Amino acid sequence: METTYTPKKNMYLLFAVLVIIGIIATITGFTTDTERTWSNILLNNYYFITLAIGATLFYSIQYITNSGWSALIQRIPMALGAFLPIGAVLMFLMYFGLPQVYEWAQPEITETDKLIAHKEPFLNVPFFMIRIVIYFALFLSVALVLRKYAKLEDENADIKYHQKSRYYAQVYIFIAAIFFSFASKDWIMTIDSHWYSTLFGFRNMVLSMYYGSAAIILMILFLRSQGYFAKVNDAHFHDLARYIFRFSIVFGYLWFMQFLILWYANIPELTVYYYPRFIGDWQPMFYAELFINFVIPFVVMISDELGKKPKVLLGISTLLMIGLWISIYVQIMPGAYGPMKFGFIEIGMWLGYAGLFLGATFMALSKFSLVPKNHPFLEESLHHHI
Amino acid sequence: MAYKHIIAKFKDETVLLKALTILQEHKVNLVDIYGPFATHDILKKFTRESKLPYAAIIYGLISITAIFGLMYYTSVIDYPINYGGKPYFSFPPMVVIMFLVTILGTTILSVLTFHGRSMVFPGKPTQTINPDVTDDTFYLVVDQNYNPEEIKVWLKESGADEVFEKEL
Numbered sequence: 352m353e354t355t356y357t358p359k360k361n362m363y364l365l366f367a368v369l370v371i372i373g374i375i376a377t378i379t380g381f382t383t384d385t386e387r388t389w390s391n392i393l394l395n396n397y398y399f400i401t402l403a404i405g406a407t408l409f410y411s412i413q414y415i416t417n418s419g420w421s422a423l424i425q426r427i428p429m430a431l432g433a434f435l436p437i438g439a440v441l442m443f444l445m446y447f448g449l450p451q452v453y454e455w456a457q458p459e460i461t462e463t464d465k466l467i468a469h470k471e472p473f474l475n476v477p478f479f480m481i482r483i484v485i486y487f488a489l490f491l492s493v494a495l496v497l498r499k500y501a502k503l504e505d506e507n508a509d510i511k512y513h514q515k516s517r518y519y520a521q522v523y524i525f526i527a528a529i530f531f532s533f534a535s536k537d538w539i540m541t542i543d544s545h546w547y548s549t550l551f552g553f554r555n556m557v558l559s560m561y562y563g564s565a566a567i568i569l570m571i572l573f574l575r576s577q578g579y580f581a582k583v584n585d586a587h588f589h590d591l592a593r594y595i596f597r598f599s600i601v602f603g604y605l606w607f608m609q610f611l612i613l614w615y616a617n618i619p620e621l622t623v624y625y626y627p628r629f630i631g632d633w634q635p636m637f638y639a640e641l642f643i644n645f646v647i648p649f650v651v652m653i654s655d656e657l658g659k660k661p662k663v664l665l666g667i668s669t670l671l672m673i674g675l676w677i678s679i680y681v682q683i684m685p686g687a688y689g690p691m692k693f694g695f696i697e698i699g700m701w702l703g704y705a706g707l708f709l710g711a712t713f714m715a716l717s718k719f720s721l722v723p724k725n726h727p728f729l730e731e732s733l734h735h736h737i
Numbered sequence: 738m739a740y741k742h743i744i745a746k747f748k749d750e751t752v753l754l755k756a757l758t759i760l761q762e763h764k765v766n767l768v769d770i771y772g773p774f775a776t777h778d779i780l781k782k783f784t785r786e787s788k789l790p791y792a793a794i795i796y797g798l799i800s801i802t803a804i805f806g807l808m809y810y811t812s813v814i815d816y817p818i819n820y821g822g823k824p825y826f827s828f829p830p831m832v833v834i835m836f837l838v839t840i841l842g843t844t845i846l847s848v849l850t851f852h853g854r855s856m857v858f859p860g861k862p863t864q865t866i867n868p869d870v871t872d873d874t875f876y877l878v879v880d881q882n883y884n885p886e887e888i889k890v891w892l893k894e895s896g897a898d899e900v901f902e903k904e905l
Contacts (some may be wrong), residue, residue: 607832614829617821736777 356579356721358713366710373703380696389448390687391696394679395704396445397538400438401555401675402708404531405563406431407494407523409594412560414520419731420590423582426719427570428563429501432494433715434708439487442538449476452687455544466545474541486534493523501723508725532556539679542686546624548613554605558678561598561644564591565671568664570712575661579721586736589659595667596652603645627685636681636691643674676701740881742768742905743888744866745897747875750776756877756895757782765888766880768905771870789854793847800842804835864905878905 380388410428413421449456454467456476461468496519504512532552540551568591574580610629613621628637648667652658684691723729747753750772757779760767770783808831812818817825852858866876877897879888885902892900 607829611829611833617823 354720354722354724356574356713356717358717362713363710366706366713369702369706370710371703372699373701373706376696376699376703380700384696385448386451387688387692387696388700389445389451390683391700392441392448393445393452393538393687394676394683395700396438396442397535397683398675398679398701399434399704399708400442401559401679402562402566403432403434403438404490404527404556405559405561406567407435407490407497407563408527408560409563409567410497411520411523411527414517415524417517417728419728420587420735422726422728422732423722423735424567424571424580424587424732425723425726426501426716426721427567427574429498430712430715430719431563431566431570432498433711435487435491435494437707437711439483439491442483442487443480445483446476446480449479453542453544454686455541470544474544479537482533482537486530486537489526489530493519493526497523502719504726505720505724510727512725513727528556531559539682542683543624545620548609548621548624550605550609554609557605558598558602561595561602562671562675564594564598565668567591568595568668569672572661572665572668574721582733584735585659587732588661588664589655589737590735592652592658592664595648595664595671596658599645599648599652603641603649606641606645624686628681631685632691633681633685636677640674640677640681643670644678740904741902743879743881743885743892744901744903745877745879745892746867746899746901747877747896748873748898750779750875752896753875753877754778754782756892756897759891759895760877760879760888763891765891766882768878768880770878771866771876773871773873773875789847789851792850793843796846796850797839797843800846801835801839803842804838805831808834866903866905 377388377392380391406428410425410432412418413425413428445452450458453474454460454464455470455474456479461471467474497516500512500516500519503509504516532555535555536552539555540547568588571580571583571587571591575583610625613625614629627633647670651663651667657663726732745756747756753770753772754776757767757770761782767783770779772779809826813825819825865871866878867874870876877892879892881888881902889900
């Protein structure tokens with residue numbers, strides 16, 4: 352069994368090329384349409400932070416539930432969290448583009464807009480930046496502690512480090528769940544600063560795990576194609592497929608609940624958010640979001656036999672990566688930018704961020720033993736069957 | 738509805754597994770296995786196709802069409818009322834009811850089908866092979882299809898503690 356991951360040299364070259372494409376796209380964006388570029392930076396920051404938070408939440412859930420089956424693949428969600436420090440820096444750079452994206456950050460808007468003036472004690476630029484620092488300080492401090500104990504567990508076989516990991520996983524689950532839902536309200540919901548939804552933060556936090564598990568599946572399938580993880584069997588895929596299937600139902604439920612209540616109440620301040628999406632130009636994207644994230648995974652995964660086939664999982668997980676992009680695109684762009692535009696800027700910047708994300712992930716993966724050596728549940732996971 | 742079955746008693750599940758393999762090699766029609774706990778290998782070897790999921794899908798489709806038809810009939814054709822300027826036929830509020838009635842209809846009809854098919858209903862006298870089936874013994878029930886004497890010999894050779902016939 353392969354225990355350490357040695358990445359190929361060409362892979363980092365590929366990631367570097369992707370990042371260069373991203374930089375070119377960003378420069379083209381800034382020379383043609385700065386507002387669209389800043390919106391895209393926010394979109395991609397949020398996209399990859401969602402994946403990182405979702406994967407680390409998955410990691411902590413395995414600890415607090417004492418899950419035996421996942422011990423074999425535990426290094427993957429931990430490595431996917433390696434984007435968080437980069438995400439923190441990139442999110443902080445949003446400081447320079449705040450007025451381009453957020454209505455409330457524009458100078459002197461409080462004089463004309465009474466509602467924003469009312470919300471000003473919370474929605475102002477210094478406090479917004481302070482909150483970003485607080486969120487990332489909390490996420491990173493606990494995530495790094497979890498990383499440290501995983502490393503220590505590999506080096507010395509001692510149950511103490513597992514118990515420590517378990518304790519900090521409980522802390523992390525609270526911090527990530529509460530503060531990521533705040534963060535998504537802060538970063539995404541305040542774009543439409545007159546509108547609010549009490550479900551918004553919860554929805555984005557829970558769904559981060561949906562896409563996080565899809566990313567984990569993609570990583571496992573990639574590493575299997577490289578000859579690692581030969582011990583990952585049908586039962587592991589079955590368990591991962593169940594994550595996808597259940598979260599697809601959660602997606603459908605939360606998507607519809609947020610919509611139904613606002614549709615039914617018909618209050619002008621609240622329907623203003625759904626007007627461009629449900630009736631206006633964004634209608635195709637609005638329905639595409641539902642179909643890609645809910646209908647297709649749900650219908651395909653409903654069959655137990657079909658759902659756990661690696662090829663089906665590959666297709667669905669890839670689809671979900673597109674689905675997450677569309678989901679965030681529909682949430683950000685109508686408020687931050689306006690017209691629906693899709694071109695080189697969107698694709699190029701996503702590729703650039705993907706290069707950064709994958710680079711960070713594979714770098715983190717190669718620093719650790721690929722399979723946790725002294726995990727108490729490793730033996731159970733190696734022989735996992737349902 | 739009672740047929741004679743050949744029943745073999747086992748104290749050890751590994752012996753039962755051996756007998757199961759031998760009987761399956763000879764393509765004997767197995768009816769059921771009773772045991773005090775679930776054994777993975779037995780579950781893997783002794784799989785039975787159930788058509789209940791397909792019936793459930795059909796029940797689900799029937800329920801969803803029926804409830805949609807009812808809501809459409811009441812709110813559009815028979816008694817249209819204007820609620821807050823919404824169109825008579827508006828889909829979003831129907832979704833929740835359709836979802837719930839589909840689950841309800843599918844569940845009730847599936848339960849009735851299952852009970853009807855396996856002849857289980859309230860008040861039916863219990864049919865146990867032997868009281869110790871709830872204790873620590875495994876029972877393998879075989880249909881008396883073609884060569885009952887040969888089946889008995891196979892079961893005895895594989896190490897069954899006891900082989901007998903009973904009407905079930």
